[in-house]
Amino acid sequence: MAKTKIVVVGAGYAGVFGTKFLSKKLKKNPDVEITLIDRHSYQTMMTELHEVAGGRVEPEAIQYDLQRLFCRRKNVNIVTDNVTNIDKENKVVITENGEYPFDYVMLGMGGEPNDFGTPGVKENGFTLWSMEDAIRLREHIENTVKAASLEADDAKRRAMLTFVVCGSGFTGIEMVGELVDQKEHIAKKNKLSPDEITIKVVEAAPTILNMLDRYDADIAERYLVKKGVEIIKASPIVEVGAEEITLKSGETIPTHTLIWTAGVQANSDAKAFEMESARANRLVANEFLQAKGYEDKGIYVVGDLVYYEETPNTPTPQIVQAAEGTGHYAAENIIAEINGTEKKPYKGNYQGFMVSIGAKYGVACLFDKIHLSGAMSIIMKHIVNLKYFFDIRSGHYMFQYIMHEFFHVKDERNVLRGHSSRNSNVLWSVPLRIFYGLTWLIEAMHKIVGNGEWLKPSTWFGEGSWFTNAVAFPFEWLQEATTGASAAGDGAEATAEAAHQAFGLSYAYGNEPMMVFDHMPKWFESVMKFMMPNQEVALFFQKFMSIFEVLLALAIIFGLFTWLANGVTIALVATFCLSGMFYWVNIWFIPVAFALMNGSGRALGLDKWVQPWVQRKLSKWWYGDVKSRYGQAK
Template sequence: MAKKNIVVVGAGYSGVSATKFLAKKLKKDSDVTITLIDRHSYHTMMTELHEVAGGRVEPEAIQYDLQHLFARKKNVQLVTDTVTAIDKENKVVTTKLGSYPFDYLVLGMGGEPNDFGTPGVKENGFTLWSFEDAVRIREHILTTVAKAALEPDAAVRKAMLTFVVCGSGFTGIEMVGELIDWKERLAKDHKLDPSEITLKVVEAMPTILNMLGRNDAAKAERYLKAKNVELVLNAPIVEVAPDHIKLKDGSTIPTHTLIWTAGVKATSDAADFGLEKARGNRLVANEYMEAKGYEDKNIYVIGDLVFYEEFPNTPTPQIVQAAEQTGHTAASNIVAAIKGGEKHKFKGNYQGFMVSVGSKWGVANLFNKIHLSGFLAIIMKHIVNLKYFFDIRSGYYMFQYIMHEFFHIKDDRNVARGHTSRYGNVLWSVPLRIFYGLVWLLEAFKKIVGEGEWLKPSTWFGEGSWFQGDSVFPWTWDYQAATDAASSASADVASAASGAADAGAGAETVAHFGLSYGYGEQPMAVIEKAPDWFVSIMKVIMPNMEVAMFFQKMMVFVEIGIALAIIAGLFTWLFSATTIVLVATFCLSGMFFWVNIWFIPVAFALMNGSGRAVGLDRWVIPWLQRTLGNWWYGKPKSMYGQK
C-alpha cells in the first residue's frame, strides 16, 4: 500500500485535537505519517493568556511543549516552521525551510486580533492573542507602574496608572479581572496607594459579555463596579495615541496602556493560499470541514480559521469548543477515507460558557440551564480545563496545571485564596516530619526487640517480637484450629487469640474513648473487630500461617524503611501517603486505637512538600523529574523537524 502523508498546519486547540485523534486512530497503520507544523515548538493555552498578562502565573504555565504532548507518538512528526504557500494541484505544503507533500491537509492556523482598521492600535496598543502578546503586556505594565511611581507630574502619573481594556467579551473581562487582583501587589511593590491605579473597560456596544444571558452578564457588571472598574459603554474607539485614546463622541481618555480585545479574524498567513474566503478572512468549508472548491484535494479547514454556517448567517463561533469539534470532524473524515467508512458531518455541541473575573470570582452558563457565579463558576472553569488535558491525554500537563493554579501561586490569587499555595514556608514542618519518622522507627523496633533488651541486639527477634510464634493478625488466629482442632497447640493459639483480642481491642466494659491517653484508662480501638469483608480479603492474601508470618516480618522492615525515608525527607509525599494506608489497614484489623489517630492528620500535613526543607527531596525530586522527563519525552527543543 502506498504511504499516506497527513499534514496538519497549526498547533492550536483544533490542530492538537485533530493530530491527537489521528495519531490514536491510525497508530496501527504503519503506512501513515502525520506531520504537525507550527511556527512555535509549543502549544499555548489561549484561554489562560490573561493569567500571564495579569501577573498571576509565570509564562511557562500556559506553554506546553509539543514533544511532551506527543511523546511516544511514533506516527507524528513535529516541525517548527512557517507555512508560506500551498500547491493545491501538486499537493505540497511549502514552508520557509522546506516542503512537505500531502495526501490529506488540515489547516488549523487559528486567528489573530482584528483592529478594524482603527488608527494607532498596531503602533500604540497591545493585543492579547498570543503567548508573546501576554508576556509583552505583563512586562509593559510592570515597567509603566515602576516609572509612574517616580513621575512627579500628577497628570502624567494618573495617565500612566490608568489601564484601559477595549472590548467586553470574554478576553477583555478576564483581562481586567486579572488587573483587579494584581492591583494590590503592583501598588505595594512600588509604594503606591491602590486607589491611584484606575481600571476601565471601553465597549462599543451598550452591554457587556454578549455571549452570556443578560442575568449572568449583569452579575459580572455588578462585580466589576464593586471592584471600582469603570465601564465606558456605547463608546467606540476611533484612535489610539501613545498617551491617550479618542472615542467616537470626541472625548479622550488619558492612558499609556490600551489592551485591545475587541475582535478576531482569521490569520493573515492564510490569505494567499487561494482558498475561498468569507467574513474576517475565514476560509469557507462544507459540513465535512472540506475546503470549498477543493473537496477532491482532501484539504480541510478547522478552528478559528474555518467559516462554516451551522445556521443561516451564523458561522461556527471562534471558541475552544468549536475548535476542538471541527478538528475532530476533519480528523474523523480523514480516518474514514483511509480505513473506510462514512463521512461525519459537523454538528456543534456547545455545553456552555464561562468567564473568570480574576482568580476567585466568575460567571458560568452550562447547557443553557445551570447558572453559576462566584466561587462555583471558577471551580467549574478549572474542571473544564482539567477535562481538556484528559481529552488530549496529557497527564503531565494536567499535573503542571494543578501545580501552577493551586500550589505555585502568590498573593492568594487562586480559588482557594492561597490556602493551597506552596509558597508557605515548609521549614517549620521539619521538626514534625522528624518526630513522625521517629515514631514509626520506634514502633518498628519494638516489634523486633519484643521481650529482649534494647541495648543487647543478641536478645532481639525472640519472644514477644513479630518474628517468633504465630501471626498477630486476627484473621490468622483460627489457622491452627482449622488444621488440628483437637491439639493442645490449637488451644494455646485460641488462648493467645483471646489475649491478643483483649489487649488489642480492650475489654468492652473498660475501654474508654479518647484522643489522648488518660492515665490508668484502657484505650478504645477504632474498630473493635475486623469487618467480615475485610477478613475475607486478608484470608485470600494470607491463606496460611506461613504466608501470614512472611507478611508480618516484611511489614517490620517496610515500617523501618518508611521511617528512615520520612526522617531524611526522601519521597515524603509518597511515604506519608503510605502511612495513611497502613493506619487505615491497622484500623480495619482492630489493631489501632483512637489515641493514635493523630497519625493520619500528621501524614496529610507532611504531604505539603515538607521533604524539600532540610530533606533529600530538595535535590532528589527535581533530579528525578528531569531524568524521567528526558527519558520519556526527550529533551525539549526550540525547534522541531530540523536535521
C-alpha cells in the same frame, strides 16, 4: 507501498486535539505518517493568556512543549517552522525551511486580533492573542505603574494609571478581572494607593458579554461595578493615540494603556493560500470541514480559521469547544477517507460558556440551564481545563497546571485565596519528620524484638514477635484454625497481646484507649479474607509488614521519597484502623503524614539530591532531550 502522509498545520487546540486523535486511531497502521507543524515548539493555552499578562502566573505555566505532549506517539513528527503557502494542486505544504507533501492536510492556524481598521491600534494599542502579546503587556503594565509612582504631574500620573480595555467579550472581561486582582498588589509594590488606579471597559454594543445569557452577564457587570470598574457602553473607539483614546461621541480618555480585545479574524497568513474566504477572512468549508473548492484535495480547515455555517448566517464560534470539535471531526473524516468509510458532517456540541473575572470570581452557564457564579464558576473552569489535559492524555501538564494554579501562585491570587499557595520553609518540619519516622521504627521493632532484649539481637524474632508461627492478626477466620491446641492457644494469647501492642505507646495515664474500630466492617473483612485466606499467607504478611515498616521508617527519618513514604503511612493507618488494630489516641499519625508530604525531605534529607536526580532521569527517559525547535523537511 508509499505511506499516506497527513500534515497538520498549527498546534493550537484544534491542531493538538486533531493530531492526538489521528495518532491514536492510526497507531496500528504503519503506512500512515503524521506531521504537526507550528512556528513554536510549544502549544500556548490561549484561554489563560490574561493570567500571564496580569502577572498571576509565569509564561511557562501556559506553555506546553510539543515533544512532551507527543513523546510516546511514534507516528507523529513535530516540526518547528512557519508555513508560507499551500500548493493545492501538487498537495505540498510549503514552509520557510522546507516542503511537506501531503495526502491530507488539516489547517488550524488559528486567528489574530481584528482592529477593524481603527486608526492607531497597531501603533499604540496592546493586543492579547499570543505569548509575545501577553509578555509585552505584562512588562508595560509593571513599567508604567512604576513610572507613574515617580511622576509629579497629576494629569499625566492619572493618565498613566488609567487602564482601558476595548471590548467586553471573554478575553476583554478576563483581562479586566486580572487588572482588578493585580491592582492592590502592584499599587503596594510601588507605594501607591489602589484608588489611584482606574480601570475602564469600553464597549461598542449596548451590553457586555453578549455570548452569555443576560442573567449571567448582568451578574458579571454588577461584580465589576462593585470592584470599581467603569463600564462605558455603546461607545465605539474611533482613534487610539499614544496618550489618549477618542470615542465616537468625541469624548477623549487620557490613558497610556489601551488593551484591544474587540474582535478576532483568521490568521492573515492564510490569505496566501488563495482559498475562498468569508467574514473576518475565515476559510469557507463544507459540512465535512473540507475547504470549499478543494474537496478532492484532502484539505480540511479547523479551529478559528474555519467558516462553516452550522445554521444560516451562524458560523462555528471561535471558542475552545468549537476548536476541539472541529479538530476531532476533521480527524475522523480523514480516517474515514483512508478507510473508505462514510464521513460525518460537523455538529457542534457546546456545553456552556464561562468567564473568569480574576482568580476568585466568575460566571458560567452550563447546558443552558445551570447558572454558576463566584468561586463555583472558577472551580468549574479549572475542571474544564483539567479535562482538556485528560482528553489529550498529558498527565505531566495536568500536574503542572495544578501546581501553577493552586500552589505556586503569589499574592493569594487563586480560588483558594492563598490557603494552598503560601510558601513555607520545610526546614521547620525536620524535627517532626524525624520524630514521626522514629515512632514508626519503634513500632516496627516491637514486632521484631517481641519479648527479647532490645540490645541483644540474638534474642529477637522469638516469642511475642511477628516472626514466630503464631498469627498476629486478630482476624476470626485465622484464629479459628488454631482452636483446640494448647500451643495454638498460647499463640492466640500472644496474638491478642501483639495486636493490641501493634501501635502500643504507653497508655499508663488515663483510661484504656479506645479502638478506632472494635471490629472490621463487612466489606473490609471480605477484602482481608481475599488477601489472607489462611495462616500460611498471614504469617508471610506479618513478617513482610515488619520489615516493610522498618524500611518505611528509615525512609522518613532520612528524608527519602518522603511524599510517597508518608502517603503509604496514611494508607497503612487506614488499613490498621479498619482491621481493628489502631487506637484513636494515635490518629494523629494521619495529619502528621499529610503535613510531611509538603516536601519535608528536601531539607536535611536525601530528597534534596535524590528527587531532582530522579526527575531528570525520568524526564529524559520519557520525553528525551527537550529542544528549542523540532524536525526538518525530508
